[in-house]
Amino acid sequence: xxxKLQMKLTVFxxxxxxxxxxxxxxxNAPMEGDASRKPSSFSNVTPPTPTSPEExxxxxxxxxxxxxxxxxxxxxxxxxGVPETQSNVxxxxxxxxxxxxxxxxVKGFAPANQVAIAKLAAxxxxxxxxxxxxxxxxxxxxxxxxxxxxxxxxxxRMTVVRNMLDAFWGIDVVSDMDRDSAExxxxxxxxxxxxxxxxSAASTRKVMKGACTVALSSAYVVMY
Amino acid sequence: xxxxxxxxxLLASTAxxxxxxxxxxxxxxxxxxxxxxxxxxxxxxxxISQGNAEGAARLAMxxxxxxxxxxxxxxxxxxxxxxxxxxxxxxxxxxxMGAVRDDIRFDRVLYDxxxxxxxxxxxxxxxxxxxxxxxxxxxxxxxxxxLRQVQxxxxxxxxxxxxxxxxxxxxxxxxxxxxxxxxxxNRYTFMNYLCHDYEDLHxxxxxxxxxxxxxERNPGGDSRTYKNTCVGCHAGQDSIAxxxxxxxxxxxxxxxxxxxxxxxxxxxxxxxxxxxxVDDSWFNLWKVGVNSSKLGFRGxxxxxxxxxxxxxxxKSQAFSQCMAKKVFKxxxxxxAVNTDDVKFVExxxxxxxxxxxxxxxxxxxxxxxxxxxx
Numbered sequence: 001x002x003x004k005l006q007m008k009l010t011v012f013x014x015x016x017x018x019x020x021x022x023x024x025x026x027x028n029a030p031m032e033g034d035a036s037r038k039p040s041s042f043s044n045v046t047p048p049t050p051t052s053p054e055e056x057x058x059x060x061x062x063x064x065x066x067x068x069x070x071x072x073x074x075x076x077x078x079x080x081g082v083p084e085t086q087s088n089v090x091x092x093x094x095x096x097x098x099x100x101x102x103x104x105x106v107k108g109f110a111p112a113n114q115v116a117i118a119k120l121a122a123x124x125x126x127x128x129x130x131x132x133x134x135x136x137x138x139x140x141x142x143x144x145x146x147x148x149x150x151x152x153x154x155x156x157r158m159t160v161v162r163n164m165l166d167a168f169w170g171i172d173v174v175s176d177m178d179r180d181s182a183e184x185x186x187x188x189x190x191x192x193x194x195x196x197x198x199x200s201a202a203s204t205r206k207v208m209k210g211a212c213t214v215a216l217s218s219a220y221v222v223m224y
Numbered sequence: 225x226x227x228x229x230x231x232x233x234l235l236a237s238t239a240x241x242x243x244x245x246x247x248x249x250x251x252x253x254x255x256x257x258x259x260x261x262x263x264x265x266x267x268x269x270x271x272i273s274q275g276n277a278e279g280a281a282r283l284a285m286x287x288x289x290x291x292x293x294x295x296x297x298x299x300x301x302x303x304x305x306x307x308x309x310x311x312x313x314x315x316x317x318x319x320x321m322g323a324v325r326d327d328i329r330f331d332r333v334l335y336d337x338x339x340x341x342x343x344x345x346x347x348x349x350x351x352x353x354x355x356x357x358x359x360x361x362x363x364x365x366x367x368x369x370x371l372r373q374v375q376x377x378x379x380x381x382x383x384x385x386x387x388x389x390x391x392x393x394x395x396x397x398x399x400x401x402x403x404x405x406x407x408x409x410n411r412y413t414f415m416n417y418l419c420h421d422y423e424d425l426h427x428x429x430x431x432x433x434x435x436x437x438x439x440e441r442n443p444g445g446d447s448r449t450y451k452n453t454c455v456g457c458h459a460g461q462d463s464i465a466x467x468x469x470x471x472x473x474x475x476x477x478x479x480x481x482x483x484x485x486x487x488x489x490x491x492x493x494x495x496x497x498x499x500x501x502v503d504d505s506w507f508n509l510w511k512v513g514v515n516s517s518k519l520g521f522r523g524x525x526x527x528x529x530x531x532x533x534x535x536x537x538x539k540s541q542a543f544s545q546c547m548a549k550k551v552f553k554x555x556x557x558x559x560a561v562n563t564d565d566v567k568f569v570e571x572x573x574x575x576x577x578x579x580x581x582x583x584x585x586x587x588x589x590x591x592x593x594x595x596x597x598x
Contacts, residue, residue, distance in 0.1 A: 065557035068309070070293050071257030078258040085364055102310060104557055170259055173249040224253035224557070 058107070065104030067222050069097050072117060075221060076124045079168045081135030092123040106223070118217045125212035129205050139167045149194055149203040154187070161186045164212060169220045182218075186211045244272040247594045248280055254555050255281060255590055256289040277591035285587065288368040291325050296367065298554055302416045303395045305408075313361040314354050314395035315339055322371040329580040330547065331538035334417060335531045337387040339376035342367065351380045351394050352477045386470070386480045388530035397471070397478030405438065405489050406468035407461060410533075418519060418537065419546035426456035427513045434463035434509065437490065437498035460510040462499060467506040467533040504529045508536065518542070538580075541573070548573035551585050556593035568592055 050056040067075060073093050077084040084090065099116035101109060128136055129145070136145075140163050143156075161183050169179075193210045197203040215221075242250075248268035252260035260268065264287075268280040284290065299320035300309040322340030323333045332338060342365060347355040360370070377384040382392060390396060391413060400409035415421050428451065435458045441450045472479050472486040489501045507526040510519065520541025527533060537543060548569045552560050560569040572592070576585045 061558055061561055063556075063558050065254070067253075067257060068297060070297060071289075074289055074293055075253075075258045098310075102308065170249055170265070171262075173246050224250055 062106055064106055064223055066101050066106045066109050066113075067224060068102060068104055069100035072100055072120065072222055073097075076120060076216060079221065080124050080128045080216070081138060082124050082127050086127060088127055089120070089123050092120055096120055104224075114217075117222055118213060121217035122209070122213045125209045125216060129209050129212060139163055145205055145208075146201045147204055148199045148201060149197055149207070150199050152194075152204045152207065157187055157190050158183065160208060161190075161211060161215075164215050168215050169218075174220060178220075182215070186215060189214060242594075245269045247272050247277070251277075251281055251590055251594060252284040252287070254557065255284040255294060255586070256287040257293040258287070258289050260284065260287075272594075277594055278587045281587040281590040282583075284590075285583065288366055291321050291368040291371075292366060294554070295321050295324050298550075302390070302412075304399045305412070307415075312354055313357040313367075315341075315349070315357060315393040316390045316395035318342065318357055318367070318371060319390050319393060321367055322373055324582050324586075325368060325371060326373065327581055327583045328373075330582040331535075331543070331580045332389065334389045334391060334413070334538050335534040336389050337376050337384045338389055339374050339379065339393060340371045341374055341379070343370045343372045349379050354394065380478065382478070382480050383482065385531065386482070386529065388534050391530060391534060392471070392478060394478055397473040398476075401468070401471050401473035401478060403488070405436070405465075406471060406486070407465045409468055409471075410461060410465040413534065413537065417546055418540065418542040419549060420519065420542065422457040422461055425460060425510060425515050425518070427460065427510070427515055428452060428456045429513050430455070430459035430463075430509050432459045434466075434499045434507065435459055436462050437495050437500055438492035439498060440494045441498075460515065463509040464506040464533060466501050467504055467528070467530045469501045469504040471530070506533050520545075544573040544576045544580075545570070547582065547585060548576055548589070551582070551589045552593065555586060555590040 050059050074084060076082070077089070082089055096116040096119050099112050100120070101113045128139070132145070136143075140160055143160060143163075144151075147156075165174075165179060165182060165186075169182075174182075190207050190211050193207045194203065197206065245265070248265055248271075249259060251272075252258070252264065252268060259265075264283065268283055271277070271280040271283065296313065296317060297309040299317040300311055300313070301307040302320070303314055303316040304311050318340045319338065320333060322328075323330060323338070328338070341349045342356060342360040344365075345356055345360050347359050349356045360367070375384070376382065376387045376389075376392065380387070380392070380394065386392065391400075391409060396409065400406075400412055411422055414425075432455045435455060439450070439454055439458050439462075441447055443449045443454065469485045469489055470481050470483070472481070472488065483503075485501050485503070505526065505528050508521060508524075510516070511521045511525050515521075521536070521539075522541075523536050523539040524532065527536065549560060552558075552565070552569050552572070556565075558565075560566050569589075572585060572589055575588065576582075
């Protein structure tokens with residue numbers, strides 16, 4: 001159940017992000033009378049003037065892209081430290097690769113792409129949280145993975161979230177406002193994920209994986 | 225509901241604020257498909273702050289994934305009829321990857337006796353299958369170091385003078401020389417490297433004396449269709465596609481028969497007085513008429529064989545403009561549509577002609593589109 005809920009939240013979160021993000025990409029939307037639409041050696045066919053909101057969106061000039069299948073895989077490997085050759089993540093990648101984006105055109109981004117991204121992120125996070133190695137210690141230095149859920153308090157959760165966002169989203173490349181909002185959102189998600197969970201170290205890691213999956217599969221990681 | 229509201233609140237502020245650090249982060253992501261390491265990000269940030277965005281781009285391009293991921297998946301669609309990156313790595317794409325890595329003049333990629341293989345592979349290169357590249361890609365080989373330049377003719381069995389860069393590789397053979405009449409390879413060259421399909425070049429004013437015998441002169445019983453439609457493309461394309469008359473890909477290997485026209489070229493005879501291909505000569509009838517200015521042809525108007533034809537095509541303005549447009553799309557994630565972007569791409573195309581360095585074109589374009597976006 002938790003996994004399904006986590007998946008639904010992730011999908012909703014990212015689809016929303018894509019849709020809202022669209023509003024930031026219309027700065028050069030060609031409009032009626034726009035001189036830039038005049039034919040030139042680079043544009044010898046003038047498209048019809050859009051008349052409906054859907055047509056305007058379709059003709060809008062987008063200035064962001066979504067990473068393509070191999071870029072997403074390499075990005076997840078780079079930010080988590082889990083090697084691209086690791087068999088578990090490689091197997092999941094090969095099972096979902098056909099559903100990952102083929103082109104960087106954000107207008108072609110589909111729900112199936114996001115589901116595949118979330119599946120791949122979940123496997124990277126599973127590997128990252130469960131494996132006691134330099135990657136885990138590098139992202140969450142000093143974290144206690146054997147603490148019970150009850151001891152995984154707000155302060156510790158905030159540390160986990162901040163460390164994770166530093167690793168996945170980069171340091172000082174996302175606005176403070178966005179970071180603050182994301183931190184609150186991820187803490188809220190952790191609260192939801194620990195409902196009815198046993199008070200065990202396994203539950204603590206499960207909650208970490210859920211937050212990790214959301215952060216890793218977010219638009220800040222898969223768009224550029 | 226709480227999740228929805230907070231998510232939307234979060235999402236509403238996704239606009240990236242763009243200082244040198246954010247620019248560097250985005251630039252690295254776009255050039256390599258992956259975010260930069262901390263040290264690289266800092267160095268790129270400093271370079272951008274100092275006004276050297278091109279230097280920052282060049283630094284990012286040192287990352288292995290510039291070749292392994294970005295250039296590879298940029299090149300793959302050139303290699304197949306579906307124009308998709310969802311194909312195995314092959315000799316065509318690997319040659320583009322190697323040429324970009326080594327900063328070889330990119331025009332050579334279309335006409336020289338050149339190819340790249342992968343060092344250290346158990347399956348040696350074979351002109352009869354793609355195992356060499358397929359196995360290397362499956363094994364996640366680092367192509368940014370493993371690619372080795374070779375003489376194409378030394379491995380494929382083609383005479384050196386019959387090679388024409390990526391256009392005579394095995395992958396090109398499998399995609400563009402199978403069956404048909406070898407017009408396909410020329411059409412895809414125009415689409416991939418001049419950014420024009422034949423339909424864009426439709427010109428019924430061109431004399432039709434080179435239109436081959438397989439083109440019906442009265443399709444559907446109406447000769448006006450031929451005069452008003454068919455001839456618009458065939459007059460030009462048939463005059464130059466004869467350059468490929470000696471090639472064929474009958475089973476699993478690109479073959480070349482010096483001095484002998486491949487039988488399939490003249491196999492269909494729908495109009496006995498139509499042009500019959502007797503050698504590999506080409507004559508560029510599109511050098512006159514509306515396509516003259518559209519494509520900006522320069523150099524020879526006629527010649528023999530694929531190499532001389534493709535050498536001529538790379539000298540055209542359309543080639544440099546097409547490469548500039550494709551690179552702009554690759555690193556700026558948009559088409560050049562507005563006035564500033566169109567001007568920028570035109571300038572990059574002109575600059576590209578000074579040395580045909582695709583690496584430089586990518587670095588300059590990557591730097592320029594940051595400025596244009598800010």
